[in-house]
Amino acid sequence: MTAITLRNVSKTYPGGVEAIKGVSLDIGDGEFLVLVGPSGCGKSTLLRMIAGLETITAGEISIGERVVNNLEPAERDIAMVFQNYALYPHMSVRQNLEYGLKNRRMARDEIARRVEKAAGILGIAELLARKPRQLSGGQRQRVAMGRAIVREPAAFLFDEPLSNLDAKLRVQMRAEIRHLQRSLGTTSVYVTHDQLEAMTLADRIVVLNGGVVEQVGTPMEVYERPASLFVASFIGSPAMNLVPLQQARERAAIAGLVNGSVPSGLSTDAVLGVRPEDMTVGENGAGADAVRFAFTVTAVEAVGAESYVHGNLQGGAGDIAVRMPGYHRLEPGTVLSAVTAPEKLHFFAGASGQRVDRAGAAQ
Amino acid sequence: MVENRPLTNIVTHGVLILGAAVFVLPIWIAFVASTHTGREVNRGLTLWPGDQFIANYTTALTEGVATAGAPPLALMLFNSTVMALAIAVGKITISLLSAFAIVYFRFPFRVLAFWTIFVTLMLPVEVRILPTFEVVAGLGLLNSYAGLSIPLIASATATFLFRQFFMTVPDELTEAARIDGAGPLRFFRDILVPLSRTNLAALFVILFIYGWNQYLWPLLVTTDESYYTIVMGIQRMLATSDQLPEWHLIMATAILAMIPPVLVIVLMQRLFVRGLVEVEK
Incomplete structure (x- = not known):
């Protein structure tokens, strides 16, 4: 059983920069946890603190039953996959895989057994004699994962392992990592700035911003009930439409907002959010309680199966994007109306950015 | 060059051949002189080898130049090899270790240590030769291999x-090694x-030749x-008072003295060129 626990973990750099501000997390045994956030949010720092590559200023990290604050990386029983793979360039693939085990003075036949097994799992058996520079990006990625697997560690740590690959390979390796982690059942922490990777890989997502945890939850929880404005704008592509509520109402850009569909006691600077994919252009399927947005088209992005219509809300109350299935050509300047169901609306307090729920809404 | 004009070709080749000749001619003359008898050499320059090759080189290697009181060449070649190897190996060992310390460890006065080392770049042996001699003499290292090589290692x-x-080595390699359980020395x-x-x-090639060509310090x-x-x-060998220098033997010595550095370059050429032009990471 290898759970990883973080208790009020903080990191302050010598210059006084606070990279991590009191993060607490419980990572369950066998769980695939993804740390996601924009660059500079501290996600890599947090991972490197778990790995032991960065010191911990305050708080406590334990892996399994052990507090590891003062243990060397090699003593923490973890394996890490780096963004640029960090393969030893002068060693063959086999030597790369063996190196960590040899340093542990493991028996030769056990090393050979583990290397063969990992090479089999990853399909790199025929590459064992090659040097890293003779491998393609995807193959290097596999070797880097192989080096983690042969250790049979208590936890895998991934530091943006796919960001050096091209788009197609990235999707393929993403699926492989997911499959591999499931079949090995090893607790994993994965860092990425790509919210799509986070959504598809994670058992649970941790959204980090400025060294603080904004939200922890399953991908669907984070998508459906973003806890703050930051999460709402970060998760989902294209991003959620965020409209200043009061302004939009005054300028009649939104119709059909009845008292029941808006939380009570909202401040005047509250923000309304609605995802482009939750809106429909026209009146098709609009219920009696539908909320309407009036806007002027500024541009259309056609991506094949669907089109995203970008526009200005009536009276200049804000920008909006709406998803339309299929291919559409709309002249800029066309005035349209889009509808959504009231339960698809999100509300955030303007000052704190925190989510505000309607009374009686399902928790 | 995309142009292909015959005249340009002739001129460029002419210049190259002339340049090569300027470099090769002295060596050729030295070789030619080393294959004649001393009398023939003193009479004037010839451009074709004579028939004394084996006799001259055997004399030089085994007996030395008797008039100057110099030891046989074989011993001097051995001394030079010991000194050049000691300098090359010693310098590389010490500088690898000190560079490792400076780059990978945080210790007090690290930057000061680096700049102190750096400043010595500006003080070649010739500049500090008297104080260095004083130190070496004080340590009783005159007339020893240690005295020949150690001061030049620093x-x-x-x-x-x-x-x-x-x-330029990526930090991730260091981190991967740490996770793989490699301590500093193993890394x-x-x-x-x-x-x-x-x-x-x-560096070995450069330093070997540097050591081999030391003149002032051994003197x-x-x-x-x-x-x-x-x-x-x-x-x-030249410092004879009442006789003509034995030029045929001196030239044989010069040719022999050139061979080890040339051998080192030829044998390590492939690695040497790669080391100068590319860094494999």
Whole structure:
């Protein structure tokens, strides 16, 4: 059983920069946890603190039953996959895989057994004699994962392992990592700035911003009930439409907002959010309680199966994007109306950015 | 060059051949002189080899130039080899270790240590030769291999080069090694040194030749002829008072003195060139 626990973990750099501000997390045994956030949010720092590559200023990290604050990386029983793979360039693939085990003075036949097994799992058996520079990006990625697997560690740590690959390979390796982690059942922490990777890989997502945890939850929880404005704008592509509520109402850009569909006691600077994919252009399927947005088209992005219509809300109350299935050509300047169901609306307090729920809404 | 004009070709080749000739001619004359008898050489320059090749080289290697009191060449070649190897190996070892310390460890006065080493770059042996001699004499190292090589080992060039190279090694490699359970010395031995292989070869060649060609320093610290090195030995052969210098033997010595550095370059050429032009990471 290898759970990883973080208790009020903080990191302050010598210059006084606070990279991590009191993060607490419980990572369950066998769980695939993804740390996601924009660059500079501290996600890599947090991972490197778990790995032991960065010191911990305050708080406590334990892996399994052990507090590891003062243990060397090699003593923490973890394996890490780096963004640029960090393969030893002068060693063959086999030597790369063996190196960590040899340093542990493991028996030769056990090393050979583990290397063969990992090479089999990853399909790199025929590459064992090659040097890293003779491998393609995807193959290097596999070797880097192989080096983690042969250790049979208590936890895998991934530091943006796919960001050096091209788009197609990235999707393929993403699926492989997911499959591999499931079949090995090893607790994993994965860092990425790509919210799509986070959504598809994670058992649970941790959204980090400025060294603080904004939200922890399953991908669907984070998508459906973003806890703050930051999460709402970060998760989902294209991003959620965020409209200043009061302004939009005054300028009649939104119709059909009845008292029941808006939380009570909202401040005047509250923000309304609605995802482009939750809106429909026209009146098709609009219920009696539908909320309407009036806007002027500024541009259309056609991506094949669907089109995203970008526009200005009536009276200049804000920008909006709406998803339309299929291919559409709309002249800029066309005035349209889009509808959504009231339960698809999100509300955030303007000052704190925190989510505000309607009374009686399902928790 | 995309142009292909016959005249340009002739001119460029002409210039190259002339340049090559200017470099090769003295060596050729030295070789020719080493194959004639002393009398023939003193009569004037000839351009074709004579028939005394074996006789001259045998004399030079086994007996030396008797008139100058210089030891046989074989001994001087051996002395030069010992000195050049000691300097090359010593410098590389020390500078690898000090560059490793400076780049990978945080210790007090680290930057000061680096700049102190760096400043010695500006003080070649010739500048500090008197104080260095005083120190070596005080330590009783005159007329010894240690005295010949140790003072020349202390210099910053190689340290500086290795420092620059180590700083280009990605941090992730260090971190991967830490996770793989490699301590500092194991990381140094298993990762850093193998990565520096081409740099090592290039430096070895350069430093070997540097050591081999030392002239002033061996001249100062050796009075016992059994520690003479070959480069200074040649000079000693000229210092005859009442006789004509034995030019045929001196030239044979010069040719022999050139062979080891040339051998080192030829044997390590492939690695040497790679070390100068590319860094494999």
